[in-house]
Amino acid sequence: MAIEIKICGLKTPETLDAALAAGADMVGAVFFAPSPRHLDLATAAQLGARARGKAQIVALSVDADDAALADIIAALAPDALQLHGSETPERVAAVKARFGRPVWKAIGIAGPEDLAKLPAYAAVADRLLLDAKAPKGAALPGGNGVPFDWNLLAGLDLAKPFMLSGGLTPENVGQALAITRARAVDVSSGVESAPGVKDPARIAAFVRHAREAAHDVARAYETAAAGPPADHLPAAPASPANLTSSTS
Numbered sequence: 613m614a615i616e617i618k619i620c621g622l623k624t625p626e627t628l629d630a631a632l633a634a635g636a637d638m639v640g641a642v643f644f645a646p647s648p649r650h651l652d653l654a655t656a657a658q659l660g661a662r663a664r665g666k667a668q669i670v671a672l673s674v675d676a677d678d679a680a681l682a683d684i685i686a687a688l689a690p691d692a693l694q695l696h697g698s699e700t701p702e703r704v705a706a707v708k709a710r711f712g713r714p715v716w717k718a719i720g721i722a723g724p725e726d727l728a729k730l731p732a733y734a735a736v737a738d739r740l741l742l743d744a745k746a747p748k749g750a751a752l753p754g755g756n757g758v759p760f761d762w763n764l765l766a767g768l769d770l771a772k773p774f775m776l777s778g779g780l781t782p783e784n785v786g787q788a789l790a791i792t793r794a795r796a797v798d799v800s801s802g803v804e805s806a807p808g809v810k811d812p813a814r815i816a817a818f819v820r821h822a823r824e825a826a827h828d829v830a831r832a833y834e835t836a837a838a839g840p841p842a843d844h845l846p847a848a849p850a851s852p853a854n855l856t857s858s859t860s
């Protein structure tokens with residue numbers, strides 16, 4: 613199983629280079645002033661130029677208006693826009709139409725009721741990012757290093773690809789992939805030594821562990837497909853289905 617790996621919240625050339633050297637597929641820039649990972653536009657432009665052609669560049673914003681998004685796009689020229697606030701499906705569609713770039717929508721998950729929101733967003737976003745719902749009173753809507761119950765996603769099949777995030781670390785990404793069978797993962801806090809301070813060794817470990825785990829999950833499914841007893845099958849179904857007809 614191929615997996616895409618995004619390292620988010622990179623702020624310095626050194627840590628960007630560490631993510632690229634580790635083989636990250638995507639690198640994320642945060643534009644949200646309360647975040648310890650917030651980037652000003654000039655720094656974002658420099659980092660974007662350094663990353664271009666080596667990884668996809670993703671711009672994360674939180675309930676940004678069109679003017680702010682236009683500034684981010686002018687500075688960074690991102691490959692995708694990650695909307696990480698309380699943007700409605702209509703707003704997601706409007707951003708996509710206005711800026712003509714792939715738009716990802718982050719959705720906070722805390723319980724099964726949150727899965728009900730997914731089809732409306734899957735209809736308009738290019739990718740869904742399933743993140744932990746921010747703890748009550750948190751200053752940030754994401755980037756809190758908190759996981760959610762991955763078992764909620766076991767059996768989830770969306771019409772759009774999803775990316776898993778929220779509290780992932782080098783230590784737990786293997787378990788997260790085994791349970792959710794996500795094809796893409798996103799990490800920020802879990803590869804830091806302090807809020808906003810990326811740790812190159814943890815970045816490398818995360819990428820390595822995620823790729824190894826994805827390989828193991830694929831092997832498990834190949835073995836299952838070859839005809840082991842049904843009780844050896846991993847929890848998630850192998851065949852695609854529509855979320856509206858299958859959320860279990």
Ligand SMILES: O=C(O)c1ccccc1N[C@@H]1O[C@H](COP(=O)(O)O)[C@@H](O)[C@H]1O
Binds near residue numbers: 621778798801
């Ligand atoms: O990283 C931030 O500071 C941030 C700020 C505002 C919204 C989202 C943010 N980060 C994203 O949140 C998820 C989970 O992060 P973590 O691994 O739990 O720290 C991830 O998509 C980050 O890109």
